[in-house]
Amino acid sequence: MELTRGVSPSSVGALLRDRTLRLAAGLAVVVAIPVAILFYFQFRSISALSQSSTVVLRQLSQETADAVTKVLVDTLRTARVDVLLKIGQRQTEPLDLAYIENAFEQGLVNDPFVDRFYVWSDVTNEYKGRVLAYDRTSYGFITNPPESALLVKRFHDLAPEQRAIAIFDDTIGGRRTHFQGQLRFTFTRDRLTSFVALAVDAERLSSDYIPRLLASKFPKIEGPTGFPPLAVTVLDGANRVVYPAGSSVTDRYVDERTFPLVFFEPELASFAAPEKGKPETWRVRTGYGNQMIPDIIAARERPQRVMMAMLAGLMALGVFFIARAAARELRVAEMKSNFVSSVSHDLKTPLALIQLFAETLELGRLKNTERAPEYYRIINSEARKLTRLINNLLDFSKIEAGLRKYQLEPTDLSAVTRRVVDSLDSQFRHNQFSVTLRAPQAPIAVKLDAEAAEQALENLLSNAMKYSPEHREIVVEVDTSGGYGVVRVRDHGIGIPPRLQRKIFQKFYRVQTDAGSGPQGTGLGLAIVDHVMRAHGGFVRVDSEAGRGSTFTLHFPLYRGDINVDETDSGDRGRAADVARSA
Numbered sequence: 001m002e003l004t005r006g007v008s009p010s011s012v013g014a015l016l017r018d019r020t021l022r023l024a025a026g027l028a029v030v031v032a033i034p035v036a037i038l039f040y041f042q043f044r045s046i047s048a049l050s051q052s053s054t055v056v057l058r059q060l061s062q063e064t065a066d067a068v069t070k071v072l073v074d075t076l077r078t079a080r081v082d083v084l085l086k087i088g089q090r091q092t093e094p095l096d097l098a099y100i101e102n103a104f105e106q107g108l109v110n111d112p113f114v115d116r117f118y119v120w121s122d123v124t125n126e127y128k129g130r131v132l133a134y135d136r137t138s139y140g141f142i143t144n145p146p147e148s149a150l151l152v153k154r155f156h157d158l159a160p161e162q163r164a165i166a167i168f169d170d171t172i173g174g175r176r177t178h179f180q181g182q183l184r185f186t187f188t189r190d191r192l193t194s195f196v197a198l199a200v201d202a203e204r205l206s207s208d209y210i211p212r213l214l215a216s217k218f219p220k221i222e223g224p225t226g227f228p229p230l231a232v233t234v235l236d237g238a239n240r241v242v243y244p245a246g247s248s249v250t251d252r253y254v255d256e257r258t259f260p261l262v263f264f265e266p267e268l269a270s271f272a273a274p275e276k277g278k279p280e281t282w283r284v285r286t287g288y289g290n291q292m293i294p295d296i297i298a299a300r301e302r303p304q305r306v307m308m309a310m311l312a313g314l315m316a317l318g319v320f321f322i323a324r325a326a327a328r329e330l331r332v333a334e335m336k337s338n339f340v341s342s343v344s345h346d347l348k349t350p351l352a353l354i355q356l357f358a359e360t361l362e363l364g365r366l367k368n369t370e371r372a373p374e375y376y377r378i379i380n381s382e383a384r385k386l387t388r389l390i391n392n393l394l395d396f397s398k399i400e401a402g403l404r405k406y407q408l409e410p411t412d413l414s415a416v417t418r419r420v421v422d423s424l425d426s427q428f429r430h431n432q433f434s435v436t437l438r439a440p441q442a443p444i445a446v447k448l449d450a451e452a453a454e455q456a457l458e459n460l461l462s463n464a465m466k467y468s469p470e471h472r473e474i475v476v477e478v479d480t481s482g483g484y485g486v487v488r489v490r491d492h493g494i495g496i497p498p499r500l501q502r503k504i505f506q507k508f509y510r511v512q513t514d515a516g517s518g519p520q521g522t523g524l525g526l527a528i529v530d531h532v533m534r535a536h537g538g539f540v541r542v543d544s545e546a547g548r549g550s551t552f553t554l555h556f557p558l559y560r561g562d563i564n565v566d567e568t569d570s571g572d573r574g575r576a577a578d579v580a581r582s583a
Contacts, residue, residue, distance in 0.1 A: 031319045039312055046304050050297045056224055057293050061254040064221055065286040068232055069257040071217050072210070072284070073266055079114050080165075080264040083107035084182040084196050092184060092194035093123035095132075100196075101141065104134040107198075113209045115201050118151060118181075121194040147172050151197060155181050159192040163273035165264060166195075169202070169280075176202040180263045183273075198263065206242045210234060214243050227296060228288040237261065237280035253287035350382035377426045384427065385462075391455060406452050406535045410559045412443035413485040414478045416450055420457045421476060431465055432472055439478035445559035446485040448536055453556070456532045456540075459525040460489040460552045468493035471549070484538060484555040491551075496544040504542070505530040529554075 131148035181197035471492035544550035
């Protein structure tokens with residue numbers, strides 16, 4: 001890889017003028033804009049879907065809460081509508097027992113939550129002042145049951161309020177019981193004359209009847225697919241769960257409805273005569289387990305948003321790699337164009353010099369014969385340049401086709417290095433370079449292809465001369481280090497910035513510096529060096545700093561004593577070196 005001078009890539013102007021960067025940016029923008037619009041509308045769609053889901057979940061909760069409350073209220077009030085109101089004052093004053101018995105019997109069938117019906121009349125003959133009860137065990141009238149005195153007393157205590165409906169609770173046989181009566185008065189409402197009443201076992205109502213009723217009415221509440229099921233909870237006045245049995249009370253619910261536990265229309269509660277305070281209030285709650293609707297929607301949105309974000313990231317990576325590949329192809333095309341131009345220049349210059357000095361000698365125009373050896377050295381030097389350039393081109397062609405082979409044999413690394421330095425002596429003297437070779441007298445045995453190793457070393461020395469315009473000193477050292485035989489080529493030239501040290505081994509890559517001009521090159525030298533070193537099982541390392549020179553080190557594995565001759569290559573068909581090690 002050759003080093004040329006130009007505009008620094010760190011400057012803003014150079015970045016703006018970089019065609020590959022503009023191509024990558026343009027491609028990224030062209031793809032990113034429609035993708036961004038697509039994702040914008042997709043996220044809008046997710047938000048709209050979440051809003052509609054919120055509405056659906058809330059509506060389902062509200063409608064279910066209203067439906068359950070209506071079923072309970074309508075069911076409990078049927079006893080008053082079907083029995084208590086059906087038996088009017090005409091049937092109780094005096095008692096029409098046949099009619100009343102038929103009404104009570106139908107009431108026990110239609111209202112299974114009622115345990116017993118009662119009738120009492122002070123305006124009759126045979127049963128005046130007596131309480132008649134009708135229940136499921138007798139299916140006939142029972143005169144003055146044990147609780148009759150309690151009923152007469154409580155309803156007479158409530159009669160002064162002059163309300164048609166009277167309710168109270170008491171304990172009968174160790175069980176809490178709800179009592180409700182329809183009171184009849186004289187025309188002036190100054191005296192209680194009769195009543196029709198019912199009794200409901202509170203425990204059986206909450207633990208048996210209500211759960212069975214709701215289970216039959218709402219066996220399964222259908223909700224939107226993919227969302228938690230809607231749960232219905234019924235609580236009594238003491239905040240105990242009535243339905244579903246065995247569940248616990250939770251404060252996380254969506255909707256709540258309340259209704260008084262009375263056996264008539266709740267809106268008539270203000271017209272009832274309670275013994276103490278207000279009727280017991282029950283509650284119906286609906287919810288989605290322990291989750292609130294915002295939590296459910298957020299949990300449903302989260303994987304979709306994460307998936308969209310991941311997809312956006314993948315597409316961004318795809319755009320990045322496509323833009324990068326397109327930019328790289330454009331850069332390679334530019335490098336190839338520069339390569340053709342450089343090869344043409346590198347061929348024409350030595351050929352012109354050879355032709356010039358050869359014609360001078362041929363035509364006898366040399367005035368001072370003492371300068372003839374100098375002309376011969378120039379011709380030889382330029383011919384070697386041409387040979388090296390042509391060899392590089394041929395080897396690179398073989399490398400690209402995967403046909404470059406290497407014959408690895410045990411060889412003295414010091415001897416190979418001396419041979420290369422001696423062969424370039426005329427070029428060193430012609431270009432006024434001082435070259436110092438430091439090599440041990442003892443041989444350093446490595447396995448290498450001598451021709452390829454000499455070519456790699458020649459490329460390094462040629463670069464050292466090209467890029468050392470002021471300090472014309474080169475040091476070549478041969479040594480061992482960490483199981484490798486090493487050759488270091490150190491110059492005091494312009495150096496290489498650290499950020500570019502990995503790129504200089506790419507094919508066609510030519511570093512541009514801050515100066516406006518510099519030596520030409522094909523951009524193949526260091527690529528071939530790295531390819532040769534990897535084919536030998538070694539590597540090339542560069543240690544450089546801009547303005548302070550460079551040190552290139554070739555690492556050849558030491559010979560371990562095996563006597564076979566290996567034929568190998570780098571394993572890189574169609575690929576010159578992209579990366580070498582840098583210090």
